[in-house]
Amino acid sequence: MDKTILNTYFLSQFPIEKEIVHEITKYFTHFELKKQTCLLDKNTVSTETFFLEKGYMRSYILNEENEEVTTNIYEAPCFVNDFLSLFKQQPSKETYQTLTDCVFWKTGLKNVQSNFHNIPEFREFSRLLFVINYYKLNDRVIEMASKKAETRYLNLLHQKPKIFQNVSLKIIASYLGITDSTLSRIRKEISKL
Amino acid sequence: MDKTILNTYFLSQFPIEKEIVHEITKYFTHFELKKQTCLLDKNTVSTETFFLEKGYMRSYILNEENEEVTTNIYEAPCFVNDFLSLFKQQPSKETYQTLTDCVFWKTGLKNVQSNFHNIPEFREFSRLLFVINYYKLNDRVIEMASKKAETRYLNLLHQKPKIFQNVSLKIIASYLGITDSTLSRIRKEISKL
């Protein structure tokens, strides 16, 4: 199987030699999932790291009223991990689900640990991945705390325009922290301009 | 200077031997700041990691209207880092400011890097620290997206009761994503019960 996209992803994030990338991705294996399939279920312990090569995914939790709250939307290419479950080996609170047909690469925690402790460049890459994810989340908190729904919608539209062709508005609304009715009205208002 | 609290912090987060903790904290140095002092200013590049031994801090950004939006409130003992600035060596977008008189330990990025690459236990600790911080943030996003202000207030009151004796309601309101008027009204409503 062709690991070009996986390898290129490493190279695009970080100055790193090709040979080292090949070493890192050596034990990654390929698989695919149809749309609306669960990648990692809540209450299970994650034992693998996943790279999404193609497709769209989301993670969600269930609130007290048993309604799904979308916590994240993933657009390939990117890594998809439940860090807490993977690195603390505890049950995941979130469910990870494909939204379209998806193509993945995965490798076991043991290989991740081996790379983490044996390949300095991979350590740096791992930390960078964390830092980047952390700040995406941080920006989202700031948005949630200080911007109104319309602004959040417009920002998302600008940053990830393609998800609007691939993810239902209901899920996007939940991700934005609003109801689908409100999102529909916001879109109507904007289309008037 | 007595590094007991700093060393104990490592031991409390993670199963790790005392000797290794001493090695990790060997080059940490002590300092103090008066209340309302800037620890790390926006637009500067962070070159040190900070451990808050005593006191309260916050980080904040300025929005378009030049209003301060509090992004995080720190309660000792904990590490205080701008991960993006420190590990990508780029200017910080946030300002880090003491809210009370504070006691710190710090060490340079070079020492962090040396520990990260030479002490496997420190690598694991670093990653764990990231994971924990990431999920605190994740929980906050979920709260912001799916809980109303009163619930968020009650959760914070439950999780960090002491900040209400040490941090102004204006800052707490901003952290909760509401105005100080609204927070005042929420508190009034709750006090009636």
Next chain:
DNA sequence: TTGATCACTTGACAAATGACAAGAAATTAT
């Protein structure tokens, strides 16, 4: 093909929150 379900929209109304202004209380600076 025919129901059944789902995604999206819309209307009417209610609830939550913000904006602005004023005043009391607490804190800080001189």
Next chain:
DNA sequence: ATAATTTCTTGTCATTTGTCAAGTGATCAA
């Protein structure tokens, strides 16, 4: 000690967002 500043509260009113219910069109399964 006094004045200045900041914090917190509260009133009035506007805006934003939610809730519930209905309806339309699209999609999916048998």
